[in-house]
Amino acid sequence: xxxxxxxxxxxxxxxxxxxxxxxxxxxxxxxxxxxxxxxxxxxxxxxxxxxxxxxxxxxxxxxxxxxxxxxxxxxxxxxxxxxxxxxxxxxxxxxxxxxxxxxxxxxxxxxxxxxxxxxxxxxxxxxxxxxxxxxxxxxxxxxxxxxxxxxxxxxxxxxxxxxxxxxxxxxxxxxxxxxxxxxxxxxxxxxxxxxxxxxxxxxxxxxxxxxxxxxxxxxxxxxxxxxxxxxxxxxxxxxxxxxxxxxxxxxxxxxxxxxxxxxxxxxxxxxxxxxxxxxxxxxxxxxxxxxxxxxxxxxxxxxxxxxxxxxxxxxxxxxxxxxxxxxxxxxxxxxxxxxxxxxxxxxxxxxxxxxxxxxxxxxxxxxxxxxxxxxxxxxxxxxxxxxxxxxxxxxxxxxxxxxxxxxxxxxx
Amino acid sequence: xxxxxxxxxxxxxxxxxxxxxxxxxxxxxxxxxxxxxxxxxxxxxxxxxxxxxxxxxxxxxxxxxxxxxxxxxxxxxxxxxxxxxxxxxxxxxxxxxxxxxxxxxxxxxxxxxxxxxxxxxxxxxxxxxxxxxxxxxxxxxxxxxxxxxxxxxxxxxxxxxxxxxxxxxxxxxxxxxxxxxxxxxxxxxxxxxxxxxxxxxxxxxxxxxxxxxxxxxxxxxxxxxxxxxxxxxxxxxxxxxxxxxxxxxxxxxxxxxxxxxxxxxxxxxxxxxxxxxxxxxxxxxxxxxxxxxxxxxxxxxxxxxxxxxxxxxxxxxxxxxxxxxxxxxxxxxxxxxxxxxxxxxxxxxxxxxxxxxxxxxxxxxxxxxxxxxxxxxxxxxxxxxxxxxxxxxxxxxxxxxxxxxxxxxxxx
Numbered sequence: 001x002x003x004x005x006x007x008x009x010x011x012x013x014x015x016x017x018x019x020x021x022x023x024x025x026x027x028x029x030x031x032x033x034x035x036x037x038x039x040x041x042x043x044x045x046x047x048x049x050x051x052x053x054x055x056x057x058x059x060x061x062x063x064x065x066x067x068x069x070x071x072x073x074x075x076x077x078x079x080x081x082x083x084x085x086x087x088x089x090x091x092x093x094x095x096x097x098x099x100x101x102x103x104x105x106x107x108x109x110x111x112x113x114x115x116x117x118x119x120x121x122x123x124x125x126x127x128x129x130x131x132x133x134x135x136x137x138x139x140x141x142x143x144x145x146x147x148x149x150x151x152x153x154x155x156x157x158x159x160x161x162x163x164x165x166x167x168x169x170x171x172x173x174x175x176x177x178x179x180x181x182x183x184x185x186x187x188x189x190x191x192x193x194x195x196x197x198x199x200x201x202x203x204x205x206x207x208x209x210x211x212x213x214x215x216x217x218x219x220x221x222x223x224x225x226x227x228x229x230x231x232x233x234x235x236x237x238x239x240x241x242x243x244x245x246x247x248x249x250x251x252x253x254x255x256x257x258x259x260x261x262x263x264x265x266x267x268x269x270x271x272x273x274x275x276x277x278x279x280x281x282x283x284x285x286x287x288x289x290x291x292x293x294x295x296x297x298x299x300x301x302x303x304x305x306x307x308x309x310x311x312x313x314x315x316x317x318x319x320x321x322x323x324x325x326x327x328x329x330x331x332x333x334x335x336x337x338x339x340x341x342x343x344x345x346x347x348x349x350x351x352x353x354x355x356x357x358x359x360x361x362x363x364x365x366x367x368x369x370x371x372x373x374x375x376x377x378x379x380x381x382x383x384x385x386x387x388x389x390x391x392x393x394x395x396x397x398x399x400x401x402x403x404x405x406x407x408x409x410x411x412x
Numbered sequence: 413x414x415x416x417x418x419x420x421x422x423x424x425x426x427x428x429x430x431x432x433x434x435x436x437x438x439x440x441x442x443x444x445x446x447x448x449x450x451x452x453x454x455x456x457x458x459x460x461x462x463x464x465x466x467x468x469x470x471x472x473x474x475x476x477x478x479x480x481x482x483x484x485x486x487x488x489x490x491x492x493x494x495x496x497x498x499x500x501x502x503x504x505x506x507x508x509x510x511x512x513x514x515x516x517x518x519x520x521x522x523x524x525x526x527x528x529x530x531x532x533x534x535x536x537x538x539x540x541x542x543x544x545x546x547x548x549x550x551x552x553x554x555x556x557x558x559x560x561x562x563x564x565x566x567x568x569x570x571x572x573x574x575x576x577x578x579x580x581x582x583x584x585x586x587x588x589x590x591x592x593x594x595x596x597x598x599x600x601x602x603x604x605x606x607x608x609x610x611x612x613x614x615x616x617x618x619x620x621x622x623x624x625x626x627x628x629x630x631x632x633x634x635x636x637x638x639x640x641x642x643x644x645x646x647x648x649x650x651x652x653x654x655x656x657x658x659x660x661x662x663x664x665x666x667x668x669x670x671x672x673x674x675x676x677x678x679x680x681x682x683x684x685x686x687x688x689x690x691x692x693x694x695x696x697x698x699x700x701x702x703x704x705x706x707x708x709x710x711x712x713x714x715x716x717x718x719x720x721x722x723x724x725x726x727x728x729x730x731x732x733x734x735x736x737x738x739x740x741x742x743x744x745x746x747x748x749x750x751x752x753x754x755x756x757x758x759x760x761x762x763x764x765x766x767x768x769x770x771x772x773x774x775x776x777x778x779x780x781x782x783x784x785x786x787x788x789x790x791x792x793x794x795x796x797x798x799x800x801x802x803x804x805x806x807x808x809x810x811x812x813x814x815x816x817x818x819x820x821x822x823x824x
Contacts (some may be wrong), residue, residue, distance in 0.1 A: 007479055007534050007543045033530050035484050040484040041530065050482070067419055070454040070462070072447050073550060074567050075484070097509045097519065099566075100554050107509065107519075118445050118453065122419050131419045138550065154511075155486050207822060253765050 001324075002340075006030075008043050010365050014117045021218055025067030025315055028367045038146025038154035044087070044304075045168035045369070050157065053298040055134050056188045056320065057159045062335035064174070066161055067135045071114055073138060075106035079113040082274045091356035093142045095154075112267065113163050113292060116275045123289060125280045126166055129175060134161035136298065148220065150303040151259060161294040166279065168205070168268075171290045173276040175264065178294050182212055182262050189301055190318030191308065195261060196232040198223050199246060205268025205290075209244075213258035216307045222258055224253040232258075259304050267291040315370030318389045324351040326407060327371040329362045331378040339377055339400060340387070349405045366390075377401065413736075413754075415765045418442075420455050433630055434629050434715035435561025437727055440779045448472025450566035458714075458783070460735035462569065465710040466548050468600045468732065469571045472593045476586070478546045478573055483526055485550060487518035491525040494686045505554045507566075519552035524679065524705060527574050528687045531653065533699060537692045538578055542586060548574035548710065558630065562715040563671060573706040578691065580617070580680075583702045587676065590706050594624055594674050602722065602730030603715055607673060608644040610635050611658060617680025617702075619657075620649070624671035628719045633672055633766040634666040644670075679703040680816060684729040716813050727782030728802050741774045743790040751789055751797070760819045787815065 008030035018024050018034060026032045033044035042050055058068065080086035086106070088094060094106040115133060139158045144153055165171040179197065186195040192215050198213040213223050213232055216331060222235040226248055233242060243250060269288040275291045305392040321323055328340055328350050340352040351371065353362050366374050367390070376386040384397040387406065398406065421444035430446060438444045443458035454462055468723040470480065492498035500506060507519040527545060535541060549701050551570045558566055577583040591609065598607040603626050610623040625635050625644055634647040638660055645654060655662060681700040687700045721728040731737055740752055740762050747766065763783065765774050778786050779802070788798040796809040799818065811820065
């Protein structure tokens with residue numbers, strides 16, 4: 001797209017009331033806008049990043065048999081009373097509202113209850129299992145403090161998948177598949193190297209749950225990492241017994257700050273039992289469906305990427321999630337759209353800075369906004385163009401033809 | 413996709429508490445699920461239709477210069493107090509909620525206020541105008557009655573575009589473009605022939621607003637239609653003076669029931685003035701930005717399509733919005749995936765009924781679910797396959813090769 005047509009622009013300073021590092025950068029670069037603490041709009045560039053992350057998540061969820069649907073925000077108390085999660089004494093972060101007839105409703109902070117109830121229409125026999133259902137949908141959590149930018153919001157997008165299995169053995173197989181799918185998602189988002197499968201507190205149906213924790217200096221969590229084995233333990237369950245269980249040695253572990261970018265949890269029959277989600281097994285017996293839940297916050301992934309990939313000049317988006325692959329800057333006296341058109345024809349995602357402003361402003365904006373490649377056209381370069389990776393200090397000169405091949409990924 | 417892998421299935425009867433025709437059919441066919449009156453989940457097939465409609469809307473909004481963003485549900489009262497729309501006496505369908513510190517918040521029923529406030533960051537001079545900003549996002553309206561299925565929901569997706577112009581002349585130009593874009597959207601969704609540009613009540617800044625009304629027997633609105641001139645008048649403004657103004661003759665008009673699938677509205681400075689969205693013009697003078705709003709409910713469009721395209725057996729989706737183009741039914745003794753694979757290789761969207769059940773059940777389900785083409789494989793047909801359009805009584809026999817060409821649209 002042409003940058004002159006983008007309604008947003010970079011800001012000289014980020015708003016003073018913003019304390020989190022990820023939101024400061026994203027606000028300055030024009031990717032988000034703050035409505036209030038923990039409530040952020042996604043501006044066009046921010047929405048593009050979010051959609052790229054969503055698309056990666058969708059592909060990996062579909063690859064392990066996930067089916068996408070779209071549940072509602074408004075929640076009927078009846079279902080949540082059955083699982084004892086309606087009461088504010090049990091769940092302290094509900095947003096609640098009322099119908100005009102005064103009937104109370106909740107705004108969903110998760111969706112186990114409505115989906116379990118819905119599945120009663122579609123699960124009757126063992127032949128209807130297993131099923132893996134997910135959505136990418138807005139959740140609401142009435143956080144007391146919300147000072148981590150887009151990492152801990154009162155309103156945020158979440159991918160939540162729920163698995164419905166015949167028994168623990170069938171569940172465990174999918175749980176392992178989901179672990180691998182999650183690892184792929186974080187790898188594709190550029191966070192693979194520093195994201196650790198982390199043992200956290202479990203529940204009645206499994207000793208542990210699993211978090212995916214990404215090392216960042218502003219992370220809210222403390223984890224103990226075995227970098228060789230590529231696993232970690234959340235501080236909440238870190239003790240000698242757990243170490244022994246997991247066959248980890250205290251002296252191989254490093255304490256690190258991290259942010260939880262995903263979690264997977266064995267729910268067992270915690271929800272199917274009170275809500276009556278049963279199936280008839282091969283012997284004609286009624287059994288409770290065995291469930292699991294698998295969450296990722298795309299906005300939190302985006303915030304984490306920003307906290308990991310940045311320098312003093314701005315953001316460095318990994319190519320997979322960047323709004324555009326190339327930032328094209330035309331400094332020629334007689335600007336024209338030739339190269340912009342060729343890039344588009346070759347399906348290379350490009351933002352073209354066609355604004356009337358100084359080279360300095362253009363370079364600063366490109367660095368702040370963080371597209372993976374900067375391509376400069378200038379009369380000084382003769383028939384060459386200048387390519388620079390955002391994560392490198394070095395520029396190289398190429399012919400137009402060469403640069404297209406490089407950007408198409410045909411050679412390095 | 414393979415139908416055996418779809419977790420939903422058709423229902424013999426629609427739930428008794430559902431009174432609306434569109435929701436009855438969509439519930440039976442497994443496209444939606446009812447959480448409560450006016451609150452519906454979109455199941456996988458329903459979500460596919462919704463996304464197809466969203467995509468058509470996006471393409472047409474982008475074609476007239478629209479930029480997509482994503483605003484929040486949670487609303488800060490401060491902004492709405494400035495325009496006098498916070499008070500329940502002024503706006504009677506707010507859903508309201510509270511932060512844990514008791515601060516009241518609203519759930520957005522529209523987004524003029526937050527977007528106008530946001531644009532103050534990005535509009536300073538006449539050079540920053542015009543701008544056209546839209547989103548596809550969930551709205552909340554506390555309707556007292558909600559008995560029209562997915563046509564009038566308490567929670568629903570809406571595409572809302574807002575235009576920001578220097579003055580009425582610039583606004584009027586875009587308003588005409590938007591009219592044409594809307595006509596294209598409804599035409600692409602299969603509603604073009606029976607959707608009328610309809611004059612409705614205006615406001616301070618224009619004599620009329622414009623609705624797009626689709627003729628349906630269960631429509632909530634009454635309009636007077638001139639079928640030759642392809643325009644209509646909403647009953648609310650139908651009088652002799654308006655007829656004279658629009659140069660319409662009473663005897664050319666027919667009274668019809670219709671559903672409002674879209675509306676466009678000249679807002680003028682109704683929001684920019686109280687919220688202080690100004691720009692500096694060519695002469696250095698401060699002026700209020702001139703605004704317009706342009707809404708479409710994708711769910712309502714989906715409901716309208718169902719109310720228009722159906723017969724006693726089920727739904728007849730237009731190809732542009734159908735979840736799949738082809739319903740493939742394999743009745744051969746030795747089923748195999750050959751044709752399914754060939755269709756997929758040719759990028760024809762296909763649902764393959766690979767279930768172990770009778771031909772009768774398969775045919776009934778295919779009719780109820782409403783894909784545009786049904787393709788039957790049977791040992792009785794020799795080396796031919798049987799193709800039937802959902803909207804036709806007639807079947808034709810083709811070779812596999814011919815049918816692929818037909819479904820690719822290469823000949824009719």
